[in-house]
Amino acid sequence: MSNRSGSPTQRTWDRTRQSREARLAAASAYARGKLVAADNVTKLLEAVVRPGDRVCLEGDNQKQADFLAASLAAVDPKIVNDLHIVQSGVVLAEHLDLFEAGVAKRLDFSYSGPQGGAIARALKAGKIELGAVHTYLELFSRYFVDLTPHVALTVARCADRDGNLYMGPNTEDSPVVVEATAFKQGIVIAQVNELVDRVPRVDVPGDRVDFVIVAPEPFYIEPLFTRDPAQITETQILGAMLAIKGIYAPYGVKRLNHGIGFNTAAIELILPTFAERLGLKGKIATHFALNPHPTLIPAIESGWVEQIHSFGSEVGMDDYMRARPDVFFTGRDGSMGSNRMYCQSAGLYATDLFIGSTLQIDLAGNSSTFTKDRVAGFGGAPNMGSDPHGRRHASDPWLQAGREAAGDTKALPRGRKLVVQIVETFGDKLSPTFVEELDSLALARSLDLPLPPVMIYGDDVSHIITEEGIANLLLCRTPLEREQAIRGIAGYTDVGRARDKRMVEELRARKVIQRPEDLGIDPLDANRSLLAARSIKELMHWSGNLYDPPAKFRNW
Amino acid sequence: MSNRSGSPTQRTWDRTRQSREARLAAASAYARGKLVAADNVTKLLEAVVRPGDRVCLEGDNQKQADFLAASLAAVDPKIVNDLHIVQSGVVLAEHLDLFEAGVAKRLDFSYSGPQGGAIARALKAGKIELGAVHTYLELFSRYFVDLTPHVALTVARCADRDGNLYMGPNTEDSPVVVEATAFKQGIVIAQVNELVDRVPRVDVPGDRVDFVIVAPEPFYIEPLFTRDPAQITETQILGAMLAIKGIYAPYGVKRLNHGIGFNTAAIELILPTFAERLGLKGKIATHFALNPHPTLIPAIESGWVEQIHSFGSEVGMDDYMRARPDVFFTGRDGSMGSNRMYCQSAGLYATDLFIGSTLQIDLAGNSSTFTKDRVAGFGGAPNMGSDPHGRRHASDPWLQAGREAAGDTKALPRGRKLVVQIVETFGDKLSPTFVEELDSLALARSLDLPLPPVMIYGDDVSHIITEEGIANLLLCRTPLEREQAIRGIAGYTDVGRARDKRMVEELRARKVIQRPEDLGIDPLDANRSLLAARSIKELMHWSGNLYDPPAKFRNW
Known part of the structure; x- marks a missing residue:
């Protein structure tokens, strides 16, 4: 058999590193140190993104690298094309523009939300070659195996000149995306809202980040987990009563994750009322793998909730979470820190x-x-x-x-x-x-x-x-x-x-x-008066006005 | 129902932060900035660890915070006691000493290796109260839900004065342990081999780290994944042939994880021989979630392996991995980076x-x-x-x-x-x-x-x-x-x-x-000549002498 003796093979083992160096050299015309002017971003992308690259355009469940998305959609498709987009959330029109423009060809993703219809049409028209629709955790996992990005376009609240990034409560997917890319010699580009002398805390170390751009506008973020209690129906309240009395109580469920619909918002809102009267406080629903739902505020304020680890954040909840460090995971700077990879794993294995x-x-x-x-x-x-x-x-x-x-x-x-x-x-x-x-x-x-x-x-x-x-x-x-x-x-x-x-x-x-009656539940008791808060305004009051509802939910 | 009106509740919401501040104040006598002298560590631990605390004493699959383990075992059990140890690897004698000495009482862990017998005896003697034996991923997940550490004792190769940590190839569990602890206002203490002006790369940002100690000796690390090809038997080679021809080939398995026994080492070593002759190169075993097994070197050098993401590292492989960035995940400094949380997830969902x-x-x-x-x-x-x-x-x-x-x-x-x-x-x-x-x-x-x-x-x-x-x-x-x-x-x-x-x-x-004959395999062909390397020395030669075998495997 072919034992060899001493001399290393002649194969090149650092093509990825050479490629990286060539890209950085091509980009140097558009950057000062790590800083790139917003006007130069499309040129930068044409310099560092190569045809056929796997590109992770962040695209999370909440925050969006929207300026980088628009900039990538504006590249010359003769220079940059056939991209393979690997990104958890495909939710902006710009994400689909990439495929319309011929810049991108293949897509692996997790969640599409408002773009679900557009993706179906693009698939039928042959404009998107679909890899697969994943869970978050399996897509992140593939970033380390067979879908490692060549380029990551990430997004942060601020950066310093060394490229240290602060994401704050919306840390979300960024740490895992950046790690997978940076450690395989990929290029990491971050759009930020502002440049600062010193970031409040380091969510991504600067040595993993190649370029930083101050975007013309703060990044887009959707209040995806806000449910207005005013819209909860009595049928949903009945379902919530059944869940608590028929499942949470007899099994003694303390560690859980739940969805984002009105049904589960109703559960959150009757913990301090219906469940409290059943004597269940401390016996159920104490530890959550969950985004910071505003409808959970009354249960938190009533002392129901011991701990919440979150995938991402929610618009308007920053000050409230900062004031409740015993409940939320908060960094040394005092602001909440999320992590979708860790929290998805917690939701899988620890609830x-x-x-x-x-x-x-x-x-x-x-x-x-x-x-x-x-x-x-x-x-x-x-x-x-x-x-x-x-x-x-x-x-x-x-x-x-x-x-x-x-x-x-x-x-x-x-x-x-x-x-x-x-x-x-x-x-x-x-x-x-x-x-x-x-x-x-x-x-x-x-x-x-x-x-x-x-x-x-x-x-x-x-x-x-x-x-x-x-x-x-x-x-x-x-x-x-x-x-x-x-x-x-x-x-x-x-x-x-x-x-x-x-x-x-x-x-x-x-x-x-x-049946409800088998559980001693009278459907006629399923009444909106059971809701600890019946409006967004009442949620705000429960929070001691620390919760700052987004404009679209302020109807007073 | 009890809507409230405007005023925040009187409950205290930052007990964890107050506790942290009290601990830091008590510790200040033993630290200069973040630096603590080795002599002061037991005093430091008596100041910051409280009875009943959950303590993560790192305890990985490979690297060990051994100095901190010995220091914790030396605290006065009248001051520090009833600890709940949450730690993935319980492998050192000191880990058991904690329970013998009455410092620790309860244990949640993943892997015990050489201490399996001692743990069984301690359980039977009632000296350890067992929580559960976990997989790594579920234990890490519980760090964010119901087993969040109050104190993490971590270990790195070097630190700077701001507490930035460089773990190098043995990043392992540290990022997830530190994140869970630091973001719930816990105390993070790191033992390091040396203090430097600037770390080669930042594996854990300094703002998550409270105290740094230069340990008297470099941290202990076990070459746990080195299998000497000299010990592989013909029966194991037959099993490897069956695996390749009977499973890898017909299913076309490209993405995989495998164990650390001699059976799977045999598979690694016959890829460039037996599997190559079957024409399987590029068709099987291209992407791995795997530690850097030395026995994989011939397959890598023969161009079989496209990419490996690793849970941890392996003694002696540092230079080899640094020279193979196309295959291994390496940081901006050039050295390999591992991550047990990410790689376990990859092993679950992406293989x-x-x-x-x-x-x-x-x-x-x-x-x-x-x-x-x-x-x-x-x-x-x-x-x-x-x-x-x-x-x-x-x-x-x-x-x-x-x-x-x-x-x-x-x-x-x-x-x-x-x-x-x-x-x-x-x-x-x-x-x-x-x-x-x-x-x-x-x-x-x-x-x-x-x-x-x-x-x-x-x-x-x-x-x-x-x-x-x-x-x-x-x-x-x-x-x-x-x-x-x-x-x-x-x-x-x-x-x-x-x-x-x-x-x-x-x-x-x-x-x-x-049966072997059903697959066209003659057991008489299962011969040691099929092994691409038949000794540690041959592995070293395959690597162009980049692999530096640990002393205990050098028998020439």
């Missing part, structure tokens, strides 16, 4: 329950937020809404769920995660939530996707809550029982009306299905 | 195959490395050896494994991870690898653990390889088939001899079991 909503659920409990015309992206739900088979630490809720799932089987005892879907039987425009086949199957066929997009697979779902009750899928012993348990809470949808009534009553007798 | 060894496998495919007398810890195996239900991006191996697992079922199509156990039918001292009941069940009973410790659950295992062949568990349709597939490759163990011969032949006909 006992995920509860969230969805658009459609099929007879096996599979769910999706994709419809025929929208490639929505799932964000973090598939990650946190999955039972992590690699988890090994026990907790009471996890052991109890595991016992229920095992039944009388001879398998080794093990725990499992509570994964709850909370929905109304009919959604927007009276479209039924429960369906025989998910729309995403048709979408997968029309776009020739390798698999139909599923947000949470049925076998990971432990409970489904509707206004008709709770289905405990852990207790179902056959696929048929599972189907009937789902039909049994699907109300007047076609799926619900096709139930086998005798079997559903049997499941109810076994507590596989629990 | 298609995990292959590793174990001590015992039962009839359902459950495995464990715990024995009656050792609480070993699992490290990363349960994480990477699990099928992540939250994964949504497709790849060919993942889709193929999913199709095989689904068979004719009507369930939605989905992918799944390849999780392979590679073992010999008899292990050390001729103890059988295949057993009716895992020893860890007896251990769980004797220690009253909530669940028996299992490394990988059987339903996550896709294949088991022994010298007798490969069992593909994905293709088993019933628990009985699964049991017989396992018996069918269990050789002359009791489990193997109790096989149903007719059924095993049927499984072989269906390719559920594949």
Whole structure:
């Protein structure tokens, strides 16, 4: 065999480093030290981005490198083209412009929000070559394996001349994006709101950052996690009561993540009222992997919440979080620090329950937020809404769920995660939530996707809550029982009306299905007076006026 | 309900910050700025650590904050006691001394290595109150939820006077430990090998670090991932051939993680020989989430490996990695950078195959490395050896494994991870690898653990390889088939001899079991001449003498 003797191979082992040096040399005309004038950014990008590069254009769940996005969309596609965009959130019009302009070709992402329709159209028109729609955690993970960016365009509140970056509460994806890029000899460019002599704290060390641009406007940020209590319905309050009394209480769920819909906002708002009267304070909902939802303020102020670690931030919450360091993670400068990678991992491995909503659920409990015309992206739900088979630490809720799932089987005892879907039987425009086949199957066929997009697979779902009750899928012993348990809470949808009534009553007798009355809940009590705050203004008052609601939520 | 009006609550919201300030004030007698003399460290710890604190004493898979460990073991237990140690690796005698001395009481950890026996004895003697044995990723995740450290004792190669830390290739757990602690107002103390004017690169920003101590000796580090090719047996080479030809090739596995045993070292060493002759170069094993195993050098030098992201480093590999930036993640200073949190996540979500060894496998495919007398810890195996239900991006191996697992079922199509156990039918001292009941069940009973410790659950295992062949568990349709597939490759163990011969032949006909000859492999070809390097010295030669083997492996 080919043992060799002493001399190193002749292969070049630092092509990435040479490429980096060539790019930096080409960029030098447009930079003074690390500083680049806003006018020069498109030229800078033409100098450092090469055709075919993987580019991470930050694109988070909240903050946006919007100036860099517009600048990249303005490059000459004869110079920069065929880019492979790897970015968690595709939410700005500029993100799609890249593909329209022929600058970018391939896309791997996690979440599209408002651009879901535009992405579907671009896919159908062949303007985007889709890699995959990921969870955040799996996309970040691939940054270290097979989707490492050649160039990262990041965004911070301020920088110093050495390139040290301060992201403040919106740290979000930046640390992981920058680490993956910088340590593979990529180029890191940051847009900032201002240049300062000394950053309040270092969220990204300057030696990982190549160029800094003071953008003409502060970066765009969406108040994505603000739910106005005024819009919460009594049906949603009923669902929240069912969740607390039917799931949180009997399992003793202390560590959790939940979604951003009005259903879960209702849960937040009845902790200090309904749950308090049940004597549950300190026994449930104490530790969160969660963004700083304004609707959580009354529960925090009432002493319900011990600790929250956050993926990102929320507009208007900065001062409040700074004043509540016992609850929020705050840096040495006093401001909150988020980290989407760490928090997604916390949501996967260190919580006992995920509860969230969805658009459609099929007879096996599979769910999706994709419809025929929208490639929505799932964000973090598939990650946190999955039972992590690699988890090994026990907790009471996890052991109890595991016992229920095992039944009388001879398998080794093990725990499992509570994964709850909370929905109304009919959604927007009276479209039924429960369906025989998910729309995403048709979408997968029309776009020739390798698999139909599923947000949470049925076998990971432990409970489904509707206004008709709770289905405990852990207790179902056959696929048929599972189907009937789902039909049994699907109300007047076609799926619900096709139930086998005798079997559903049997499941109810076994507590596989629990109606509100089985839990001692009178739907007539599901009243808006249960909400600890009934408006944005009341949230502000609860916060001692530390919460500063964004303009679009100020209607007084 | 209780809306309040305007005035902030009277509750104190910064107890953590007040506690931090009190600790810093008490410490000031022992520090000049951030610098603390080595002689003063025990006094410093008595000043800043409070009874009942959660303390993360780093304790990684490789590097050890050994001076801080010894200093903490030397505190007066009347002042510092009842500590809750949260630390990934419990591997030094000093780590156990803390419990003997009454300084620490409770323990949450991931991996114990050489201290597995001592931990089991301390548990039985009631000297340690066990929280849980975690994977790395779930322990790190809990640092942000319910196991946030009050004090972190970290370790770096050097620091500057502002507390900026350079960990170099052994970055490992430090960034995540420090972030969780510093952002919850905890105290961060670092031992370093030297103080410098300017660190080569910033792995942890100084504003997260409170105290820096130049330790009397460089920190301890174990060459844990070095396998001497001289010790690889022909049976292990046969297993490696089966893995490559029977699994890597047909599934087209490019992205993977594998274990640290001699079996997987054999795989590394026959890539440039056996696999090269099969024409597999570029088609398999190109992207790794893996520590820098010296036995991977021939594959790297032969151009097999595109990219490796690492959990930690390995003694002697520094110069080699610095010279191979196209393959390894290296910082702006040129040295390698590792990150256990990111790499564990990569191993979970961005690889298609995990292959590793174990001590015992039962009839359902459950495995464990715990024995009656050792609480070993699992490290990363349960994480990477699990099928992540939250994964949504497709790849060919993942889709193929999913199709095989689904068979004719009507369930939605989905992918799944390849999780392979590679073992010999008899292990050390001729103890059988295949057993009716895992020893860890007896251990769980004797220690009253909530669940028996299992490394990988059987339903996550896709294949088991022994010298007798490969069992593909994905293709088993019933628990009985699964049991017989396992018996069918269990050789002359009791489990193997109790096989149903007719059924095993049927499984072989269906390719559920594949013998070496079914794959065109002659066991007589499993010869040490297949190893691209047969000694540590040859690995060094392959590296162009850039690899600098530790003294204990230099036998020439």
